[in-house]
Amino acid sequence: MSREKILAAVAKNKPDLTPLPEIQNFGNPYANLVEQFKAVLTAIGGEVVYVKDWEEIRAYIQTHFGGRRIVTNIDPLADVAQESWIKSDPHSLEDVGLAILKGQFGVAENGSIWVTETEMGQRVTPFIAETLALVIQKSELVPKMHDAYIRIGGERYGFGAFIAGPSKTADIEQSLVLGAHGPKSMLAFLME
Numbered sequence: 135m136s137r138e139k140i141l142a143a144v145a146k147n148k149p150d151l152t153p154l155p156e157i158q159n160f161g162n163p164y165a166n167l168v169e170q171f172k173a174v175l176t177a178i179g180g181e182v183v184y185v186k187d188w189e190e191i192r193a194y195i196q197t198h199f200g201g202r203r204i205v206t207n208i209d210p211l212a213d214v215a216q217e218s219w220i221k222s223d224p225h226s227l228e229d230v231g232l233a234i235l236k237g238q239f240g241v242a243e244n245g246s247i248w249v250t251e252t253e254m255g256q257r258v259t260p261f262i263a264e265t266l267a268l269v270i271q272k273s274e275l276v277p278k279m280h281d282a283y284i285r286i287g288g289e290r291y292g293f294g295a296f297i298a299g300p301s302k303t304a305d306i307e308q309s310l311v312l313g314a315h316g317p318k319s320m321l322a323f324l325m326e
Contacts, residue, residue, distance in 0.1 A: 157284055162277040167242045171275055175245030178299035180320040191323050202231025207255040220255040233263035239274040241282045246298035250291040257293055267321040
C-alpha cells in the first residue's frame, strides 16, 4: 500500500473527538496542607525549608551550598548563582551542584511541585543538577492531583512536570538508590 493510501485511510477513519470527562471535586481531606505536603515530601526523600523572603533563601544557599556551581533564573537570587546559562548548550550544565527554580504550585497529596519549561530555563535543568531547589508560595498548595489537573488544564505550555523528591529507583536488587536518574536531593522552599 502506498503512503498516500495509508494516510487517506487513516484520515477517513478518524474517530470523532470525545470531550474530556468532568473532574469531580473531592474537596480537601487534609487538616493542614502545608504539613501534609511536608510529611509526604520528607517521606520520599525531599526536604522542606520554610522561608519568609528571598533573603532567607539566599542565606540558606550561602550556608549550605557554598563552593558549588549554582544556577537559577530567579532574579532576586541572581547574585548567588551563575548568570547567562539559559541559552548555553545543555551539556554545559553537567556539573551543576544546585539548580534553583520557581514552581507554580505544590500538591499536598504527593509532595510534588508543578514546573513548566518556562520556569526550567532549559528542560534539562531540574534533572541534571545534583540538588534541585524549587520555590513556591505556601498559599500555592492544592490538596490533590485532581485539583492540580483542573489548575493546569487550560494552560498553554510545551513541557511540564510534577517533580516530587529526588530521583529514585529500586529496580536493581530492590535496593533504593537516590540520584540514579536525576538529582540526588531536592529542597522545597515554602515562602510566606
